[in-house]
Amino acid sequence: MGDVLVLGIGNPLRGDDGVGTAVISTLQHMPLSPNVELVDGGTAGLEIVLLLQKYQRVVVVDAADMGLLPGEWRRFGGDTAVLTTNTDKLNGTLHNAGFAEALALAEALDVLPDELVVFGVQPQRVDWVEGLSEEVETAVLPVCQAILAEF
Known part of the structure; x- marks a missing residue:
């Protein structure tokens, strides 16, 4: 079992x-402890479970979407980090499973x-547009700094 995974x-x-993805890209150019692994999870679905258990x-x-102003960010830990799954999104198939569903499965599998x-x-x-909005782009560095403070 590895030490720390940072997953974008x-x-x-x-x-x-x-x-x-932008945060992982930025962190790749910052000094990190050797026990930290960076992974760009992109749009991975249930395969995230395989990463979590390692x-x-x-x-x-x-x-x-937390109802905040664009670019505002929050840190969630412990029980507040477990998200609600959206069963409507699944439509009877696991092909649309995302991060929340992967967390629910990881929890069920212990x-x-x-x-x-x-x-x-x-x-x-x-929407279908490349690049971050100015507000979210501005949040990338502070989020990276907050992540670095975790170790």
């Missing part, structure tokens, strides 16, 4: 949904890491 989630072709600590970064932290960044737009 999202689709960079869907505007601000790509913030997780690490003691997992830090996840994703766009999250393979959640010892510590799970989620950084959610409020998106402005998640």
Whole structure:
């Protein structure tokens, strides 16, 4: 079992949904402890479960609609890091499963890491457009600094 995984989630072709990927890209140019692994999870679904079970600590970064101003971000840990699944999105198939569904499966299989932290960044737009909005782009460095403070 590895020590720490920082996992960026999202689709960079869907505007601000790509913030997780942008954070991982930025962290790759920063000094990190050798026990930290960076993974761009992109739009991975249930395969995230395979990653989660390999690490003691997992830090996840994703766009999250929290009703905040675009670019505002929050850190969630412990029980607050477990998200609600959207069964309507699944439509009877697991092909549309995302991060919340992967977490629910990992919990059911009892393979959640010892510590799970989620950084959610409020998106402005998640339509088919490349690049982050100015507000979310501005949040990338502070989120990276907050992640570095975790270790």
